Amino acid sequence: MRFVAARLAQLVIVLIAVSAVSFLLLNRLPGNPIITLLGPAATPEAVAQLSRQLGLDKPAWLRYFIWMGNLLHGDLGSSYVNHQSVGTALKQRLPVTLELLVLSQIIALAISLPLGVLSALRPNRFLDRLSSGAAFGLLSIPGFILAELLVYLFAVHYNMFPATGYVHLTDDPLGNLRSLTLPSVTLGLGSMAVYMRVLRSDMIATLQQDFITMARSKGLPTWWILLRHALRPSTFTLVTVGGLNVGALLGGAFIVEYIFQVPGVGLLTINSIYARDYLVVTDTTVLVATGFVVVNFLVDILYTFLDPRVRSARFAS
Amino acid sequence: MRDSQAESQLTGAAVVATAPVVAAPPGVNGAAGVPSAYVARRLGPAFWVSAGWVGLIILLALTAGFLPLQDPTAIGDNAPRLGPTAGHLLGTDELGRDLLARVIFGSRTSLTVGFFAIAFGILVGGGLGMIGGYFGGRLDTLLNGFGTILLAFPALIFLLTVVAFLGQNLFDVTFTLGILSIAPIARVIRANTIIYANREFVLAARALGARSHRVLLREIVPNVVPTAFAFSLVAVAVVIVAEGALSFLGLSVQPPTPTWGGMIAEGGQVLAQAPLVALWPSLAMFITVLALNFVGDRLQTYFEVREGGL
Numbered sequence: 001m002r003f004v005a006a007r008l009a010q011l012v013i014v015l016i017a018v019s020a021v022s023f024l025l026l027n028r029l030p031g032n033p034i035i036t037l038l039g040p041a042a043t044p045e046a047v048a049q050l051s052r053q054l055g056l057d058k059p060a061w062l063r064y065f066i067w068m069g070n071l072l073h074g075d076l077g078s079s080y081v082n083h084q085s086v087g088t089a090l091k092q093r094l095p096v097t098l099e100l101l102v103l104s105q106i107i108a109l110a111i112s113l114p115l116g117v118l119s120a121l122r123p124n125r126f127l128d129r130l131s132s133g134a135a136f137g138l139l140s141i142p143g144f145i146l147a148e149l150l151v152y153l154f155a156v157h158y159n160m161f162p163a164t165g166y167v168h169l170t171d172d173p174l175g176n177l178r179s180l181t182l183p184s185v186t187l188g189l190g191s192m193a194v195y196m197r198v199l200r201s202d203m204i205a206t207l208q209q210d211f212i213t214m215a216r217s218k219g220l221p222t223w224w225i226l227l228r229h230a231l232r233p234s235t236f237t238l239v240t241v242g243g244l245n246v247g248a249l250l251g252g253a254f255i256v257e258y259i260f261q262v263p264g265v266g267l268l269t270i271n272s273i274y275a276r277d278y279l280v281v282t283d284t285t286v287l288v289a290t291g292f293v294v295v296n297f298l299v300d301i302l303y304t305f306l307d308p309r310v311r312s313a314r315f316a317s
Numbered sequence: 318m319r320d321s322q323a324e325s326q327l328t329g330a331a332v333v334a335t336a337p338v339v340a341a342p343p344g345v346n347g348a349a350g351v352p353s354a355y356v357a358r359r360l361g362p363a364f365w366v367s368a369g370w371v372g373l374i375i376l377l378a379l380t381a382g383f384l385p386l387q388d389p390t391a392i393g394d395n396a397p398r399l400g401p402t403a404g405h406l407l408g409t410d411e412l413g414r415d416l417l418a419r420v421i422f423g424s425r426t427s428l429t430v431g432f433f434a435i436a437f438g439i440l441v442g443g444g445l446g447m448i449g450g451y452f453g454g455r456l457d458t459l460l461n462g463f464g465t466i467l468l469a470f471p472a473l474i475f476l477l478t479v480v481a482f483l484g485q486n487l488f489d490v491t492f493t494l495g496i497l498s499i500a501p502i503a504r505v506i507r508a509n510t511i512i513y514a515n516r517e518f519v520l521a522a523r524a525l526g527a528r529s530h531r532v533l534l535r536e537i538v539p540n541v542v543p544t545a546f547a548f549s550l551v552a553v554a555v556v557i558v559a560e561g562a563l564s565f566l567g568l569s570v571q572p573p574t575p576t577w578g579g580m581i582a583e584g585g586q587v588l589a590q591a592p593l594v595a596l597w598p599s600l601a602m603f604i605t606v607l608a609l610n611f612v613g614d615r616l617q618t619y620f621e622v623r624e625g626g627l
C-alpha cells in the first residue's frame with residue numbers, strides 16, 4: 001500500500017506541474033485573443049474593457065489559480081470565440097474520442113494477439129518473418145499517410161466506407177460503425193504493430209521457461225499450453241505498453257480525427273488552435289495531459305497486481 | 318525497462334510509435350539463446366540499401382539548388398495534374414508545379430528539422446543524461462524528477478499548441494521539437510552511462526587520478542556514442558514524422574516553401590482525380606522514415622555489448 005501511496009503523491013505533483021506549465025506557457029505565447037476577437041482596428045478602450053470582462057487584465061499566475069479553482073468546481077469556463085461552455089463541448093466530444101480509442105484497440109488486439117503468439121511459437125520462420133517485417137513497415141508509416149492510403153483504397157477506389165463525417169451511435173448504430181471504421185483501423189494498425197512485437201518477444205522468453213517444458217512433457221496440446229500457460233505471463237509488457245499507448249493516443253488521435261472529421265476532443269483542439277481560442281486549447285491540453293498521466297499511473301498499479309513477482313516484491317518493502 | 322519506457326515516450330510523440338527498439342531493450346535476459354539473438358555481426362545488404370537511401374536523400378537536399386530541376390514554386394508554367402512524362406518524371410500537381418522538384422526541395426524541411434532538432438536534443442539531453450548518470454546522487458534525482466514531469470506531457474498535442482501560437486517557421490518548429498526531445502534522449506543516455514560508470518576501465522582511470530571531466534570525455538563518451546548515434550537516427554525519424562504531421566496541418570513552414578506533409582495534404586484534396594500527387598511525397602517520407610528506423614535498429618543490435626561474448 002505504501003507503494004500506491006507514493007505513486008499517488010507523485011501523480012498529484014506531476015498533475016500540478018503539468019497543468020501549471022501548460023497554462024502559463026500557453027498564456028505567455030504571442031498572439032492576443034482580444035485582438036483576434038475585436039480585430040486589429042479595435043480602440044484601446046474596447047480592448048481594455050474586453051480584457052476586464054474576460055479577466056485577462058490580471059497577472060497570469062492569478063488567472064491560473066482562478067482557473068484551477070473553477071476547474072476543481074467542475075467549471076471549465078467558456079470559449080472566448082463562440083461563448084460555448086467548454087465543459088459542455090467536452091461532454092459531447094469525449095465519448096466520440098473514447099469510442100474511437102476502444103474500437104482501435106479492439107482491432108489492434110484482435111490482430112496482434114494471434115499473430116504475436118503464432119510468431120513466437122516458431123521464431124524466424126515464415127509467419128514470424130512476414131509479420132515482423134510487416135510490423136516494422138507499419139511502424140514507419142506516419143498515421144496521416146496511412147489514413148490517406150485507406151481513404152484512397154476504401155473510400156475513393158472501392159467506396160466501401162465514407163471518407164469523412166460521423167454518424168451518432170444513437171442515430172444509426174451501423175452507420176456509426178461504418179463512419180468510424182477507417183479512423184479506427186488507421187489508429188489500430190499503428191498500435192497493432194507495437195503490440196505484436198512486444199508480445200512476440202515476451203512470449204519467446206516465456207516459452208523457454210521450465211514450466212512450459214514441464215507442460216509439454218505432460219503431453220498437453222500446444223494450443224492449450226500457449227493459451228493457458230504461456231499467454232498470461234507474457235502479457236506484462238503488453239499491458240504497460242498498451243497503457244502508455246492509450247494515454248498517448250488520447251492526444252495522438254487528433255490528426256486522425258482531423259483527417260476523417262470525427263468530432264472528438266482532438267478535432268476540437270485543432271479547430272480551436274486555428275481559431276486562436278486560447279481557453280479551449282488550454283483546457284483540452286490539460287485534459288489530455290491529465291488523462292495521459294492518470295492512465296500511466298493506473299498502468300503502473302495494474303502491473304503490480306498482474307505480476308505476482310512484482311506484487312510480492314513491492315508489498316514486502 | 319526505464320530506457321525503453323523513455324523511448325516509447327518519445328515515440329509516443331509521433332503519430333506512429335517506433336517500437337522496434339522498445340520491443341527488446343538491450344540486455345533483456347529473456348532474449349538470450351533465442352535464434353533472433355543470433356543476428357550475425359554483419360550489417361547485411363538491406364542495411365546498406367537503407368543507409369544508401371538516407372545518404373542519397375541528404376545529398377539531394379544539399380544540392381537541390383544546383384540540380385537541373387524546375388522551380389518548385391512556379392505556378393502556371395505547366396499543365397496541372399500531368400502524369401509522369403519525360404519532362405516531368407513524377408508529373409505535376411494541381412497548380413502545374415513539377416512534383417519531382419517539389420519532393421526534392423521538400424526533403425530540405427524534413428531533414429533540417431529532423432537532424433537539427435535531434436542534434437540539439439543530443440547536445441542538451443545527452444549532456445544532462447551523462448552528468449546525471451555519472452555523478453548520481455541528489456543531482457541525478459533532481460534531473461530525473463524534471464525528466465519525469467517533462468515526459469508526462471503528451472508531446473504531440475503540446476507541440477501542436479506551442480508551434481501554433483509561437484510561429485510557423487523553420488526555427489521555431491526545430492527548436493520546439495528539440496526541446497521535446499531532451500527528456501527522452503537524456504533517459505536513454507543516462508541509462509547507457511550508468512552501464513559504463515562502474516566498469517573496471519573507468520575505475521582504473523579514476524585510480525590513476527583522472528578528473529571527472531576527463532573520465533567523462535575520454536572513457537564514457539566513446540562508449541556511449543555508438544548507442545547514442547543509433548538511437549538518434551530512430552529519433553530523427555520520429556521528428557520527421559512529427560514535422561510531417563505539423564506541415565500536414567499547415568502549422569509548419571508556410572507555403573510556397575514545399576514540405577512533404579504539406580504536399581500530402583494538398584494531394585489529399587485531389588485523391589480521386591490525381592492520386593499520384595499525394596503518392597510521391599508519401600513514398601518519399603515513408604521510405605526515408607523506414608530507412609532511418611532500419612539503420613538505427615540495425616546499428617543498435619550491432620553496437621550492443623553482448624555480455625556472453627566478453
